[in-house]
Amino acid sequence: MTTIARIKDYRPHRRHLPILATMALLIGAYVYGASSYEAFGSGQVVLDLFINNAFLLVVAVGMTFVILTGGIDLSVGSVVALSTVVSGDLLQNRGWPVAAVVVVVLGIGALLGAGMGALIHFFEIQPFIATLIGMFFARGLCYTISTQAYSIDNTTIAALAQAQIPLGGELHVSISVVVALAVVAVAGYVLAFTRFGRTVYSVGGNAQSALLMGLRVGRTRVAVYTISGFCSALGGLLLVLYKSSGDPLNGIGLELTAIAAVVIGGTLLTGGSGYVLGTVLGIMVLGIIQTLITFQGTLNSWWTSIITGALLFVFIVLQRLVTRRARI
């Protein structure tokens, strides 16, 4: 077969179509930006996408696990806010060491997630409702701890926040980016190569079949919400690094951004199909739109949500066409 014929015959796997479309959009947006604005072309703009969205990336990775099982987690924004407020309280008012705060915050996040998972699995409360209750609960805890934002002036936090990891030339990333990429790598490995990962996909594909196959559906379901809670707490800690503050108003509507990123990244909301890499691309697409709007200068901030909605529409219709064709 000649090379040309081979190229002609190449058809991407249907499952990969949405993710390829996202990638094409990302590259298109970057090329457009780089050709319109000179400063956009510098590598640091791409790295800044990671720096500004590191916490969101971690949250969205947790959300990916939940959505892959066919569930949804509305509590992530509130858990992020709770983590920042707890960090603020423990660091500023009680003078705890940073390491202890990290452990406590991550523990609270995982515990809340596990609690919601238990409600969903043991008491058969729908994920939407259970995590909605979790959302109100965590946000309520924030307000009871503090109605004011904490300004965090801990020296360790400041040092961690300002640390720059040089990548040669003028380029650099923050510690948050390293943490976020580590989370992505671990999540990608777990989903692709471990028994737990395969179970997550099979629960999302068809929970009843998975149960009949003898897979531990219940344990998996509780585990994914625990992972999501843990990731949200970690995202909250990264937000503390990014903003050096703990605010009970943090992360309002964050769950929508995370869900939108996961969907734009090609993960089916019905569960069973999707990749962590897609979620990374989804976050990047949302981030680059934000950056483009900032560079453009004259567009108001509300265009971000309108364009995000339009993108969601395009990708959802695309997914719909892909899955419909696959079924026939």
Place this chain on the structure above:
Amino acid sequence: MTKHRLFWPVVALFALLLGDLAARPSFFAVELRDGHLYGNLVDILKNGAPLILIAIGMTIVVATRGIDLSVGAVVAISGALACLWISRHPGGVGVTLAAVGLALGLSLVLGAWNGWLVAALGIQPIIATLILMVAGRGIAQLITGGQIITINSAPYEWIGSGFVLTLPSAILIALAVFVLASVLIRRSALGLLVEAVGGNPEASRLAGLRSARLTWLVYVFCALCAGIAGLMISANVHSADGNNAGQFIELDAILAVVVGGTQLTGGRFSLGGSVIGALLIQTLTTTVYALGIPPQAIMLFKAVVVLAVCLLQSPAFRRKLWPRRRDRPAASAERPEKVEVAV
């Protein structure tokens, strides 16, 4: 009697009201001032009116196995458009009617869009309405130009804070929609058809129902309810805020529906239950203010009460709580067969 779907929500509502009465004996006091009724109970009904309206629309959507996340955005858009029109054309009743007509017309269009995505394109309702939920806030701010539009129009404000025969008009509007929806749904075959579509869309299509058209209509109706609620909310505060109007009201409405005994899995639904659910949620807020609990505890309080009601309604929870009591065969047949719930 405890098996009745509305038993636990009604118990919770009464428990809450009795708790209020115990804490503040004057809680139930209703007084007549200038021919207008005032009091905590009136407040619950009046402030709960928008939520009741949206819960009614949401119930029918949920009954078809759907969900509408965009109602909060529709609330903001409807209020924004009406206030923009009134601020541009100062005048009396005619301008207000035009503004109301425009806002409700746009709400219908938005509902038609949601319905088209769900019924024609076959997109999962939660994602289909997520699009408008995300974009809608932007559209509302586009209409208001990012500002809070303040208006001064007596006829318009009547929608939110007027009185008819001593009763707040908001209560009467919500009541009218409730009665109209109940009559339309329960006195005709419509309710049956909605439940059939929710029970099994494919089977009801094969049985000769126009499932798609019905599904589409349901979203249009829900958006219309949200549009009216949007007018009410903006009229009540004499202004339109594209960013904050109706924030989280979709979540409250869905909670009200679920607390009212309608399952998110579709099928059987109860409009009365949703009204009770909405009143329960509004009573929570009023209770917090009336008892002097710090307002920042509202969300925590809401989470705990809703969790309790949801748990009491969960068959799995009741089985675990009272494992000794054998369910009679008739009762066990009522258990939901489906374990899997993909929202």
